[in-house]
Amino acid sequence: MSLSRLFPHPMLSVLLTVIWLLMVNAPSVGHLVLGAFFGWGIALLCSGFMLEVPRLRRPLRLCRYLLMVLWDIVIANLHVARLVLGPTRKLRPAFVEVPMDIDNEFILSVLACILSLTPGTVSSGLSNDHKTLLLHGLDVPDDQELITELKARYEAPLMEIFECSRT
Template sequence: MSRSRWLPHPMLTLMLTVIWLLLVNTPSVAHLLLGAFLGWGIALLCRGFMVDLPRLKRPLLLLRYVLMVLWDILRANISVAKLVLGRIEKLQPAFVEVPIDIENEFILSVLACILSLTPGTVSSGLSADHKTLLLHVLDVDDAEALIDQVKSRYEAPLMEIFQCSNT
């Protein structure tokens, strides 16, 4: 049998072993062996639920992307605070359907999480074919401009970072 069948996720096994050792807080060979066994067993039992992580192709671009997302979150916090503290009649909440080109489930999850982390937007749903992401936005002036912003500012860089095909 192949290594991947008996040790499907070595890093997960190692991480779970370390977490076990930190939880028991008693260094001993018995706890190390028990932690390794538990880590291996949990990884083996969960292998069918794990998504394949795409290969990172542009790590420096990822760093720049993370900084941009953090900056956007900060700016959005200020904007949402102004909106919430202002006149509520001025708000224009809406659901916006954003067409998605990302095919990898992990990267699609990352995109949905980033959009939900940004105050004022929440990823509300995904179509059955994974081609349309439903966003709830607190204040929308122009839905098309929002779609263009999501695709150019968030989706396109993720596809470049992981060099996904755009089909």
């Protein structure tokens, strides 16, 4: 059995061990051994469910991207508050199928989470071939405009930040 199969996610094991030591709040050799065992065991049991994370190509761009996403969340909160407190007849909810260029499952998950974190949009599903993301928007005046904005603002930068190919 290879070392990588025995210790599939060493950083996760270390992180879980540290979390265990912080939770018990009584550092001792016994707790360190128990935390290390739990960290190793959990990582080993979950290794079949873990997605492969592509290599980070542009870390500074990632920081800028995260700040942009946080800003978008704040602005979307204000926009949704205005929509919800205003007349409901102005709402134009819709389901939109967004074609995906990303082929990496981890990056698709990140994108779906970002879109769901932004108030007013919820990722509702992903097609079996992972080529189409079903998105629900609270206020969608034009489907194609929304698709173009999401692909340019969220999908394209993720593909630039991480090493993932276009389909």
